[in-house]
Amino acid sequence: MFPRNKDKVVKPTIDEQGNTPLHTAAWEGNLEVARALLKRKADVHAVDDKEHTPLHAAAWKGNLEVVKLLLKHGADVNAKNKQGKTPLYFAALKGNLEVAEALLKHELGVDSEDSEGCALLHLAAWKGSSKIVKLLLKHGADVHAENFERKTPLHFAACNGYPEMVKVLLERGADVNAKNFEGCTPLHFAALEGDLEVAEVLLKHKADVNAENEQRETPLHVAAWKGNLETVKLLLKHGADVHAKNSEGNSPLHLAVWEDNLEIVKLLLEHKANVNAENSKGRTPLHYAIRNNDYPEMVKVLLEKGANVHAIGNERCTPLYFAKFNDHVDVLNKVSEASVNVESCQNLSSDQKGARTPSCCSKVLNKMAHRLKNKCNLYYNQAITEASGSASRADNRPDLRLNDTNIENLKAGRDGGWQYFRP
Known part of the structure; x- marks a missing residue:
């Protein structure tokens, strides 16, 4: 297999991936073959x-004796592949502790970074290799x-759900409130993943429960959005601001x-969340x-807690308008059960344009007429008349303006050409 002339340098046979026989021996952990190849220069x-x-190959496979042999023959412990990864990177990736120890004895820069700016500690934290x-x-x-995203090893450990790793890093001085380029702390990541154990460790080490990211979102925002109920409970227990608002x-x-x-939603309302809180769109x-x-x-729960069906957003739309616009029959029923005063539709219709014209409000009223009946005060006359303006036949025919009883209202609507919907 090998030339008999001991002084002759081996001319390696290179495979399609560019591997030499020494690469193959290192990968397979064939110490004797590796020794013979090195003896022949x-x-x-390579x-x-x-x-x-x-050395990358031997470190990846955890072939300790081959690693030692290669190092003895001058292998570059700091050699990087195209992604900037050293042999120690692969030892850490695979959790090969003894290989890592052998490499660290040869003046390795433990803070060397790969092409993404990740140090070896980032990798070990990501993999959960506490010994490494x-x-x-x-x-x-x-x-x-x-790294380039300003994530610390603690971010990686928290994101991947390693509570013991989180403890180790915190005990070694890791910043529990460190923020990445999006302003997220490790607690944001724990809230995102719904990892209760990691969140508990972070909070025990004084993590800021109301820390805001670049979007001004707190961990409670994240947990509520992701539906992580137990994490929400934990955050509220530690004083999370139920009224916090994002950007x-x-x-x-x-x-x-x-x-x-x-x-x-029920839990937040139990903790006095403002059921009528308005966002930047009103x-x-x-x-x-x-x-x-x-x-x-959901509508029923909000209504029972005092949600205002007459709340008008910046687009001058009430929840009642959206119920009609989306043709939500069940929702309309829930609203009707809340004893809605339809007089508020006057506010809805005052500034609507295009698809949100006064006629939309009249359609809401028409749709609700059969459902509300005696549960609500039907003040259609003023709402429809003032909202509809000259575009409505009812406005030009005072005899068709709506009255105070269901029968008279329905008759007037029929005579005036209003379209009613079956319940």
Whole structure:
């Protein structure tokens, strides 16, 4: 297999990936073959088409004796592949502690970064390799190291759900409130993933429960949006601000309603969340409960807690308008059960344009006529007359203006050409 002339340098056979026989021996952990190749002057620095050296291969596979042999023959412990990854990177990735220890004895820069700016400690934290993390820290790894997204090893440990790793990093001085480029702390990531254990460890180490990211979202916003009920409970227990608003003015209640997280909505309301809180568009949680989807139970819960069906957003739209616009029959029934005073539709119709013209309000009134009956005060006359203007036949025919009883109203509507919907 090998030339008999001991002084002759081996001319390696390179495969389609650029691997030399020494790469193959290192990968397979064949110590004797590796020794024979090196004795015949095989290039210990040879790289494949991705710039992996034989030492990369041995470290990846955890072949300790081959690693030691290659190091003895001058292998570059700091060699990087095309992605900037060293042999120690692969040892950390695979959790090969003994290989990592052997590499660290050869003047390795423990804070060397890959092409994404991640140090070895980031990788070990991401993989949950606590022994590797401790080893790197012992050799001076920077616990505050940031990658290109400004994530620290603690962010990685929190995001991937390693409570013990989180403890180790915090005990070594990691900043519990460190923020990445989006302003997210490790607690934001724990809230996002719904990892109760990690969140508990972070809060025990004084994590800011009301820390805001670049969108002014707190961990409670994130947990409410993702539907992580137990995490929401924990955050509230530690003083999370139930009234906090993000950059769009949305409270955690807005986001929970938006995602139809009913149990979280109930919990937030139990903790005195403002059921009529308005965001930057002037919309309340009830607007979203009705507008986004047909959530009759959500609507019922909000109404029982005092949600205002007459709340007018910046577009001059009430929740009642959205109910009609989306043709939510079940929601309309829930609204009718709340004893709605339809006189408020006068406000709805005053400034509507295009698809939101006064005729939309009249359609709401028509749709509601059969459902509300004796449950509401039917002040259609003023609302429709003033809202409809000259475009309405009812406005030009005083004899057709609506009166105070259902029968008279329905008759007037029929004579005036108004379209009614069956319940």
